[in-house]
Amino acid sequence: MAWARIQLFAFGLALSGGSGVLAATLLPNWKVHVDGGSGIITALVQMQGLWMDCTWYSTGMFSCALKFSILALPAHVQAARAAMVLACLLSALGICTSTVGMSCTRLGGDPKTKSHAAFAGGLCLLSAGLSGLIPTVWYTQEIIADFLDPMVPEGSKQEPGGALYVGFVGAALLLVSGLLFCASCLRMKPQAWVQAPGQPDSDPSYDRKDYV
Template identity: 50%
Template structure:
């Protein structure tokens, strides 16, 4: 099983991944417009996220509009929404399991139970990482394809935003933490040998008693007639008949 320091490092990476995934899910800059306006009444930048569309004006006003209609969103946007929320939930559950599987904690059961819990936490982190990578890659591909293939004006074109970078980095943290936790498989304990070194005065070994030579049956003493040999008992009965 891995050392406690490496497990703490994996827990820290997974925690950063969970925080980054949560922040990226809420950020509004999944794709950003490439056109920058110089007029006061026109927006400097337009950005779209999973939950809202925001506009930043040159006067310093920043306004956002929520995406209330789910059916009006494209398929890749709906899939990215669901996958990111599910990734946050799975990663949070993995953090709970990881806190039980750490060697530096006193809860979580025995040494072997902690190892199995750590492996389960690593599986949750790896699953959460793929739930981030797949929709983020699909989202990026859609944005780039739309930018290159459409004949829209520059004011209507978008490029990948900073939220996608945060998503990819967070997925890498989750993947690294999950792999490290999966290496926490408890090994087989070797059985200690029964013999000990003669130079260790603090340990004692009990040896089985040695076989002693049997004594002659005729030399044994019997305290009562019931313990006499069968032959002697028979002789005593025959003697009583004559008496």
């Protein structure tokens, strides 16, 4: 039953990772610029996200503006949008598929089918992790490069926001959960994966202990 517990642990990681990637996609603080200012009404914090830009003023007011125009956005923002949305969809698909492949559930039928489902769910989670990791790392690298560039004015320099950290951690959890699901299904005997011609589906030599 050790691998059953590992699958439960991986499922919890997948839920946390999927929630983190979804939160990072929606949060507006991918880029953050803090300006002390000396005026009465001054923008203290300016945040830029994939879907909206927000500003926090010294008076306590907080305003956001949605990015309605897709064509007016830079290419890297459009690519990050597509990658993060794909990561959310793949993580949801991986969570649903891995639920069928878990040995503690009654879904999926025979052990061979459940093993295939667990492997497919692991691949989806791995793909979701990679899809969420690429834009977060890319954004962080671009922000750090601009911040260290002496040609960029001090007033235009920005820092990585909290959404990047949330997205990075969520993508890492998805990668770990995907690896665990793929490893759990490979514990089965080879004859559970490859069936010789004319061999019946139920192999008496198959030991269920190898599966769980």
